[in-house]
Structures are given as C-alpha cells and as structure tokens.
Amino acid sequence: MAWTEDFAPWKPLSFDDPYINEVKQAVHALYNHPEETIRSQAETWLLQQQRLPITWQAGWTLLDFENKVEEQYFGAHFIHHKISQCWSSISVDHFQNLLQALFKKIVDYRKGPRVVQTRLTVAVASFAVHAMQGPWPGAVTHSITYLCQHGNADIALEVLVLIPEEMSSVSNYFTSRNKTTIRMRARDSIGDVLHFTVECYKTPQLRHACLRVLNSWTSLELPVDRSSPIIGLMFDDITDRDLFEIKVECIVNFLRQPTISSYPSVLWDIMAKIAQLKPMLGESLQSEDMDICQGICQLLMAVTEPNSKLLLDAGDTEKLSLVSCLVSMLLDCTGIPGHYPVDETFSDTTLQFWYTFGDEIVSEEPDRSRELLSLYGRIFQRLVEVLTRKVMYPSDNYWSSWTDENKSEFENYRKEVGDTVLNIQAFVPQCINVLHAEYLSCQTLATSWQKVESVLFMFRSIAEAIYERDDETSENQNVISEIISAVIESLPSLPEHPKIARTALLLCGAFSEWLKRHPDMMLPAVKIVMSHVNVPSLAPASVQAFRDICIECTELLAGEIAVFIEPFKAVYKNPDIKNREKVRLCWSLCTLCSQVPSESLVMHLQSLLGPSCVALKELASNPQVNKQTKEKLKLQVGICNAAFHAISVPPTAAMPLVSLLAEIWEPLKAILVIWSTDETIVEELMKCYWHAINCLGPLFDHYLDSLTDMLCQCYEANQYQCLIENGAQGLMNIYGQDKPDLVAGMLQRVSNTTFQLFAVNMSDRPDIIQGFFSLHLSALRVNPQIVYRKESNCKAVLRAAITAITMQDYHTVKEVCRWLSEFLSHYPSSPEVQNAITSEFNFLVTELLRGIGTASPASTVDFLAEMFIPLTRIIPNELRQAMLVILATENFPTKFVSSDEKKKFVSTLLLVHGNKRRLKTEVKEFSLISRGYNTAAVTTTTTTPSKDGGMR
Numbered sequence: 009m010a011w012t013e014d015f016a017p018w019k020p021l022s023f024d025d026p027y028i029n030e031v032k033q034a035v036h037a038l039y040n041h042p043e044e045t046i047r048s049q050a051e052t053w054l055l056q057q058q059r060l061p062i063t064w065q066a067g068w069t070l071l072d073f074e075n076k077v078e079e080q081y082f083g084a085h086f087i088h089h090k091i092s093q094c095w096s097s098i099s100v101d102h103f104q105n106l107l108q109a110l111f112k113k114i115v116d117y118r119k120g121p122r123v124v125q126t127r128l129t130v131a132v133a134s135f136a137v138h139a140m141q142g143p144w145p146g147a148v149t150h151s152i153t154y155l156c157q158h159g160n161a162d163i164a165l166e167v168l169v170l171i172p173e174e175m176s177s178v179s180n181y182f183t184s185r186n187k188t189t190i191r192m193r194a195r196d197s198i199g200d201v202l203h204f205t206v207e208c209y210k211t212p213q214l215r216h217a218c219l220r221v222l223n224s225w226t227s228l229e230l231p232v233d234r235s236s237p238i239i240g241l242m243f244d245d246i247t248d249r250d251l252f253e254i255k256v257e258c259i260v261n262f263l264r265q266p267t268i269s270s271y272p273s274v275l276w277d278i279m280a281k282i283a284q285l286k287p288m289l290g291e292s293l294q295s296e297d298m299d300i301c302q303g304i305c306q307l308l309m310a311v312t313e314p315n316s317k318l319l320l321d322a323g324d325t326e327k328l329s330l331v332s333c334l335v336s337m338l339l340d341c342t343g344i345p346g347h348y349p350v351d352e353t354f355s356d357t358t359l360q361f362w363y364t365f366g367d368e369i370v371s372e373e374p375d376r377s378r379e380l381l382s383l384y385g386r387i388f389q390r391l392v393e394v395l396t397r398k399v400m401y402p403s404d405n406y407w408s409s410w411t412d413e414n415k416s417e418f419e420n421y422r423k424e425v426g427d428t429v430l431n432i433q434a435f436v437p438q439c440i441n442v443l444h445a446e447y448l449s450c451q452t453l454a455t456s457w458q459k460v461e462s463v464l465f466m467f468r469s470i471a472e473a474i475y476e477r478d479d480e481t482s483e484n485q486n487v488i489s490e491i492i493s494a495v496i497e498s499l500p501s502l503p504e505h506p507k508i509a510r511t512a513l514l515l516c517g518a519f520s521e522w523l524k525r526h527p528d529m530m531l532p533a534v535k536i537v538m539s540h541v542n543v544p545s546l547a548p549a550s551v552q553a554f555r556d557i558c559i560e561c562t563e564l565l566a567g568e569i570a571v572f573i574e575p576f577k578a579v580y581k582n583p584d585i586k587n588r589e590k591v592r593l594c595w596s597l598c599t600l601c602s603q604v605p606s607e608s609l610v611m612h613l614q615s616l617l618g619p620s621c622v623a624l625k626e627l628a629s630n631p632q633v634n635k636q637t638k639e640k641l642k643l644q645v646g647i648c649n650a651a652f653h654a655i656s657v658p659p660t661a662a663m664p665l666v667s668l669l670a671e672i673w674e675p676l677k678a679i680l681v682i683w684s685t686d687e688t689i690v691e692e693l694m695k696c697y698w699h700a701i702n703c704l705g706p707l708f709d710h711y712l713d714s715l716t717d718m719l720c721q722c723y724e725a726n727q728y729q730c731l732i733e734n735g736a737q738g739l740m741n742i743y744g745q746d747k748p749d750l751v752a753g754m755l756q757r758v759s760n761t762t763f764q765l766f767a768v769n770m771s772d773r774p775d776i777i778q779g780f781f782s783l784h785l786s787a788l789r790v791n792p793q794i795v796y797r798k799e800s801n802c803k804a805v806l807r808a809a810i811t812a813i814t815m816q817d818y819h820t821v822k823e824v825c826r827w828l829s830e831f832l833s834h835y836p837s838s839p840e841v842q843n844a845i846t847s848e849f850n851f852l853v854t855e856l857l858r859g860i861g862t863a864s865p866a867s868t869v870d871f872l873a874e875m876f877i878p879l880t881r882i883i884p885n886e887l888r889q890a891m892l893v894i895l896a897t898e899n900f901p902t903k904f905v906s907s908d909e910k911k912k913f914v915s916t917l918l919l920v921h922g923n924k925r926r927l928k929t930e931v932k933e934f935s936l937i938s939r940g941y942n943t944a945a946v947t948t949t950t951t952t953p954s955k956d957g958g959m960r
Contacts (some may be wrong), residue, residue: 016102017061017090018109020068027062028069032079039078054082058089061097071113071128077121084127087113092134092174103143110135114167115158129163133170140193141186148197152204161208165217168201172224182941183933195228202230206237219254226261232271238262239274243281247288256303263310275315276327282307283333289340296345302354305341308334313361316368320380328383335365335387343394347402349417350410355398356421359428362391370435381436388436395425396446396466400458401507426469433473437484440474443467444491457505464511467495471518492522493529499536510549513537517553520560527564533557534565538575541593544584551589551596558596566603573597573615580619587639591646598654606661613651613664620647621671628675631682638689641679645692648672652699659707666707669700673711680718687728694719694734701742712743716750720757727761732779737786744790752794755787759805766808774817781809781820781827788830796840803844806831810848810855813872814863821864825871832878845883853879853890860931861901861938873931880921888918904940 021028034057037050057063063086070083087110098106114132117125136147144150148171155164175190182190201221209218222230222238230238242259246252259278262268268275285304292300312319312334319331342358345351366388369380399422401407407415433439443466450460474488496519499512516523516533523530537553540546558565576593579585594616601612623644630637648668655665676693683689697715701708716739723731736758744751762780765773784805787794795802809831812824834841845852855863859872879887894900895910913934920926 016105017064017098018068018102018105019065020071021062021065023069023072025069028066031057031066031070031082032075035076035079035082058086059094064090068109068113071117071124077124080121080124081127084113084124084131088127088131088134091131091138095138100143103139107135107139107144111154111158114163115155118160118163125163126166129166130170130174132167133174136167136171137174137190137194141182141189145193146197148194149200152200161204161211161214162217164204165208165214165221168205168221169217169224172227176227183936184929191228198225198228198230201225202234202238206241209241215251216254219251219258223254223258223261226258226265229265229267230262232265232268232274235262235274239278239281246285252300252303256306260306260310263314269315269318272318275311275318276330279311279330279334282311283330283337286333286337289337293340293344298344298352298354301341301344301352304337305344305354305358308338308341309357309361312338313364316361316365319365320368320372335384338362339387339391339394342391343398347400347406347418348398348421350402350414356424359424362388362428363431366431366435377435385436385438388432389438389442392429392432392439392442392466393446395429396443396462399425399465400456400462402458422465426465429466429469430473433470440467440470440488440491443470444494447495457503457508460502461505461508461511464495464508464515467492468511468515468518471515471522474519474522489526492519493526496529496533496536506545509540509546513540513546513549513553517556520553520556523557524560524564527561530557530561530564531568534568538572541575542578542582542585544582547579547585547589551592555592555596558599562599562603566600569597569600569604569612572600573612576616577619587643587646590643591650594647595650595654598651602654602656606657606664609657609661610664610667613668617647617651617668620644621668621675624648624672624675624679628678628682633683633686638683638686641683641689642692645676645679645689645696649692649696649699652696652703655703659705662704662707665704669704669708669711673714677714677718680722684722684725687726687730690722690726690728691730691734694730698734698738701738712739712747712750715739716754720754720761723758724761727765727773727776729775729779732758732776732783737779737783740783740786740790744787744794748791748794751787751791752797752800755783755794756799756801758783759801763804763808766811770812771815774815774820777812777815778817778820778823781812781823785823785827785830788827788834792834792838796838802831802840803847806844806848807851810852813855813859816865818865818867821859821868822871825868825875828875829878832875832882835878835882849883849886850890850894853887854894857891857894858901860935861905863901866935866939869932869935870928873928874924876917876927876931877921877924880918880927884918884921888914891917902938902940905934905938909934909937 031054034050034053037046038054041047041050057066067083067086067090070079070086072080072083075083110128110132114125114128117128132151136144136151140147148168151167152164155161155167171194175194202225205218205221208214219242222242239262242255242262246255263278282304285307289301289304291297292304319334322328322331338358338361342355342362344355348355365384369377369384371377372380402410410418429439443463446459447463447467449455450463474492496516499516502508502512513536516537519533523533534554534557537550537557540550541554543550576597579593580590597612597616601609601616604612620643623640627637627641627644651668652665657665676696680690680693719731719735719739722728723736736754739754740751758780762776765776770777784795794800795805809824809828813821813828815821815824831841832845835845856872856875858864860869864872876887891914892911895914896907913930916930917927920930
C-alpha cells in the first residue's frame, strides 16, 4: 500500500484500537490457553497478521512497558518481520522516520526486558543490512556512533554481533548484485568496527561482547595485515576460564579466513602464542579437563592443518623448535586418555592433520622428502603406538553400557585410524616393526584381549601399503614376509574372544594379495577362515575374508574347490546363518568355478546349485505368499544370481550355464507371476536376468522375446522402478542397436502404461517418472531411430515431459530436463522432433516459465535454465515471440514480476544465449524476483548519504 502521513509505518496505533486488543488476545491465547488447538489457531493467526501493513503500527503500540512482556516481544517481532521480509514496501521518503523510531525504541529497551531487547537488536541489524545497499551505505559506522551517544556500548556491540549473522540469514532474499553491494559496504566499515571493539575491550564487563563481535565479523574477513591488536586481544588472558571458549572460537575463525595464508609472518606469530599453551595443555591432561584440552586442540588444528607446507618449510632453529612443539602437542591431543567418543570427543579431529602432514612430506622432492622423514619419522612411529592404544576396545562391561550410537561412532573412528595408519605405513615402512614389537609384547598371559585385538587391527589396516612396497630390496621384503608369516601362523593360538577372532579373519582377507605372492601361506590362512564359516557370529567376517582371498587367488584356489563345497553345504543348511552370507559364499565359490576345466564345471555347479534348482521348482508350485516363503525364495534366487554374476567363461565353455538357465527359466517365470505384487522379489529376479544376460551374451538370445514380454506384463500390472532401471533400460542399452524391433516394441508398451500415470497419480510416483525419462534418454543416445518411429509417439513423450517439468521432486525434474536437452539437440536433423516441438512449442515455453516462476522447486531452476540454451540456438525468433506473448499475461508467472522486468528478461536471455553461465544467472535472477525475493536497493536519488554515512 502507499504510505501517507495519516497512516505511516512509524506511528503507533492507539492503545484502545480494536485491532490491538485482538492481537493481545491472540498472544494471551498462544502463551496461556490450556487447549493445544486454540494455541495452534492463535499462532497461525499471528503469523498471518505479520504480513499485513497494519502490523507496522501495531508493533510500535505493543512496544510499550505497560504491556506484558510477551506482547512487547510480539511488537518487536512484527517490526523485525516487516523490515526483513517487506523491505521493498518502505518508501525512501519515510526511511529517516522509521530509523529514528527504531533507534529510539532500542535505546528505551537498553535495560530490558532482555528478550524484547534482543529482538529489537535483530531488527536494527536487519535494517542496517537492507539499508546498506541503498540509502544508508554507512549504516554500521552511523549505528555505532548513534547508539553510543544515546544508549551505551552494550547495545552497539550487540547490533554489531548480529549484522553479519543477519546478512547470512536473509541472503536468499537478495539478488547476487545486492549481496555484493552489501558485503562491500560492510567491509568498508571493518576499520571502524575493529577500532570500537578494541577500545571497548579495555572495559572488563564488555570483553565477552567484544569477542563475539570479532568472531561474527571474521565471516567478512578481518584485515590480516593490520591484525596485531586483534591477535593480542584474542590471546590476552586466554587462560581466563570465562573467556576461554569464546576466545578459542574467535581465533579459530580468524585462522579460517582464506587470505591468512598470504601472511606467513602472522601465522608464525600465532603459532608461537599457541605453543606457549603447552604447559596449560599438560596440566589439563593431568586433571582430565577435557574442555581445555579440546579448545587447545582446536587452536592447534586451525593453525597447523591448513598450513602444513609452511611448517615443513621452517628453516631456522627457532622455527624448527616451534614446529616440533606444535606437533608434539598434537600428538598429545591424538592420544588423549579415554575412549572416543564417550570419554573424549575430539581426538578424531587430529587425524586429518597427520594425513595432510604426511602427504606434504611425500609430495616434496625425493631428497627433501628423505630429509623431512629423518626429522619426523620417529614422530610418526610414536603416532602408531598412540593409535594402537586408542583403537583398543573398552572392557566388556563398559562396552555393554554404551549406546548403539556411541558404538557406531567408535567403529567409524577405528576405520579413520586405520586409513591414517595405512597412509603412514606407505612412507614410513618402519611402522610395521613398531607393530611387530607391540605384537610380541602381547605374547604374555597378562596381556588383555583388547591389546591383542588392537594390534591385529593395525596389521590389517596397513595391508594395502605392504603391497605397494612389495618391490623393495629382498632384505626388507624378507623382513616384512617373516613378520606377516609369523602373525598368520600365530592366529590359531590367540586368546579366544569373538572380537579377536573377527579381526583375525578380516586380517587374513586383507592380506589376500600378499598371500597370492606367498602361496605357502595361502592354505594356512584359508584353513583359518573356513574353520569359522559355519559359526553364526563369525560367518560375516569369515565369508568376507574368503571372498577377498578368492578374488586375488582364484587360479591358486580353483584346484581346491572340492574341499570348500562341503563347508558350503553345511552353511547352506544352517538356519542360523543369514541368507546374505550364504549367497556371498556361493559367489566366492562360483568365482573359483571360472578357472576349473569345462568338464569339471558341470559337476561343481550341480553340487553348488542343485539344491537351489530343486527348491525353486518347489517354490514355483507354491502359490502361498508369506514372509517365510519370501525368505526362502530370496535365498534361492540370490544363489542363482550369484552364479551368473561370478562365473566368467568363454561361450564355448558356457553350456553348463545355459543348461542351468534352461532348468530354472520356467520356475522363475512362474515365480514372477506369483510374486508380481512384491517389489523386492521382482527386483531380485530382474538382477538375476540381468546377470544371466551379461554372463551368457548371445547364448541368452533364445529367451529375449519371452523376457521382454514378461517384463512388460509385469510393468503393466505393477509399475516398479526396478522394471525400468534393471529391466527395460538394461535391454535398451544392450540390444538397442542389434534388435531395434524388439526394443521398440518394449518401449511402446512401457510408454503406454506410464502415460496412464500422468492422468492419475503422476505426483505420487516420481521414481517411475524419473526412470521412464531415463529409459527414453537411453533410447535417444543408443538408437534415435527407435524414438523417431511412428509407434513410439515422441509427441506424447514430449508432452509428458513438459507436464513433468513442474513436479516437486528434484531428481525427477533433473532427469526430465536431461531428456529434453537431448531431445532438443535432435531438432536440426529429425523431422519427427521438429514436428513434435512445433506442435507443443507454446506449451513447452509456458511450462518452462511457470516452473521458473514458482511451479518447480527452486533447486531445479538451473536445470530449467539449461532448456533455453538449445532453444535460443535453434529457434531464437520463435522463442522470443512466444515468451513475449506468454509473459504479457497479467500476473504470469507471478504477481511479483513487473512488465518491464519481463521484457528485460526476454531481451537479456536472447542476448547472452552463447554464455551458459550468464544465461543461468539471468534465469535464476528472474526466478528470485518471480518468487517474491525481489529486494532491489531503494533508489538513492532522493536521499544522499553524508560523509559519516548518516542521512541528510
């Protein structure tokens, strides 16, 4: 609405105004009414009211000390909402009056109530942020001056804290140009902010607020070259417990500024100050003061991890001593007493430093790298000792008291430690000697199972680095081989504990590549693994280890496959072993089958898969659909799936697999009919067919017609995503070129079924729509002639795509836009595409503009913008004409965009069509305006800022 002097936003309503009484009643109901329904209705009503112009004046009326605190709070809330959300409605002629009214209120409330004062402070910060882009460029400096003169420094500091935060919170309402202007003008005032903050810091009561200001303004990048007073302020009295936490946060954020790496002298100065905290760290470790330890650790990580190259370039003795001190302190933080994450919660953060530090050492020139390793190699060996202790499990009783979340975090922590040690072993090979010494120390009766397990875990973690160094000198290699052989040979004699057994099994699998090069140790390792395969609690680890060994040692183990079949049969019959482990074990054995002579393959397949073939025939004749039957079916289909996936033989040796497929084809066909309403089973069957096609190649062609018909029938009855992704799309990719008639028929049937969704419940099935257009995208790329056929009805597919543009699912809209881009790229060469685009052109442009407006999710605007790239290239004149006609409609795409903005958008879009980035930016800007986020700067033609940033 247009403001007048009689109805101005800074003038309060009278206390007896009916509207004020109505608002007060709603606030009272919100806070005091016993019924949840009434409270909810009151909240909804108040939210609706804040959008009305009258709440400008109501807010000032509620901001009176005679009102209740909650009523005053809502008054401040109304004012903040109008400033932050309705800034474009403020006339520049009334700017000064609003500013004065706001300043007067915040000064009045300088002594509370605190909740109202805070809300008013946020309102002032929001006002300053919005005004900086137009009539009040010196908002920050002027606010400091005014508030200090009329209120006190406390309020000024609170406003300064909130200005950067408010810039971030309302950034979605600004165009990129506005954001740049606001940030630039805020940075222009940093000098005044720092001067004011440093002066205020001299008053002890204001120190915490000053530090909050510095912490907040680091997001705008404080000037590092003039940072000496700031650094002194941040480190001054850092041992003060009341200020320690905020000072740490402030220093860390200061160190995260991107420009600080350009000032090494400043970094060395900060490092020296942090190194002086070593005694404090030692005392905190002794007293187990985790808060202090964590704070110092944060400082260490902030200054070292991004600057590890600077640490390594330390030349003089003083700097080398400083680096040694910092690294030693970090080692203390890594080895903090207690178990992560229950006793302590920050040692994991230091792992990234060790990885980065080691990576920087390795990336140096060879001679320099060796020199650095001579300096820091011992530190890394000590680190391995520390980490071996840190990955130890707690006592069984203590472990049982942990929550599942804590246990999961500890296991993830162990994995991160394992990755760190693997990286260290790669450039400090002596680490395996450290672990060997630790392992030898475990050979006593007094050693806890936790220590044994932790050393085994560390050996398992470095396995990959052992392969990488396998080309070392024979002397070093012999030492490594002796250590690994000794560890594997000792595994059967280790203390009996489930966690030791599990780690020992996984260790055998981890060293599978080493076993391939040392076949004399392979069978002892496999014997250990297979001896636990039928133990339910250890079966997952045992099967995983056996799988790893089979992958690496296929040729060596193939001759022993008969030995493993009996254990597999025992596992297959064991009801306590999960189906997943049975399938995985079958997969491992089938991998070995790939290396056996063709005459032996039939026998081994019969032993492995015979029971499953019999079971599938029984299940095919059983019409009952229940949970128990489903589990049996998943097992049998999974085993057949594993066989086709794992066995890789030339076509001349594939007849046993063809016979297997022939034996199970009809049972699987019957099962698909019985279980067609169960998506999980259908998906398992699709995987089985897919792996059979990949395994048999041309030998599967005999079954293609039947499979395609089955797939289409099933999809017509039940639209499952797996039928498109694992079924139809797989067939399209493989047979689109060689069997176009077959694939075209399948595509037509799938399309006809999917079209029905667009008329019924398209929005409920985004997964199907996404898969459908992914299938058509494959068709365009594999064989466009399939799409051009008359029966493919590309015009209907195009219309469906245009309709789907405005769906609310991100991934669906993305896939639809990918298909549209590909489809439009065929316009110059395909008459069929030209006819389809011509007939649906206006519909396409209308829906694109509607989607950019508000109909599509804001996150998909980038994809919609890409549609204009081919359109502006192939039919620019038609696009311009269509857009002008469509956008001429009043309130289209929304009421927020003006006619001039529409015309500008059309002309700019066609002008920048060759610049993809610029085009996307223009579309996003238009989308923001259309969605009501137009916070363009208030023009400055009628108001001129004074030299100090105030208003004339």
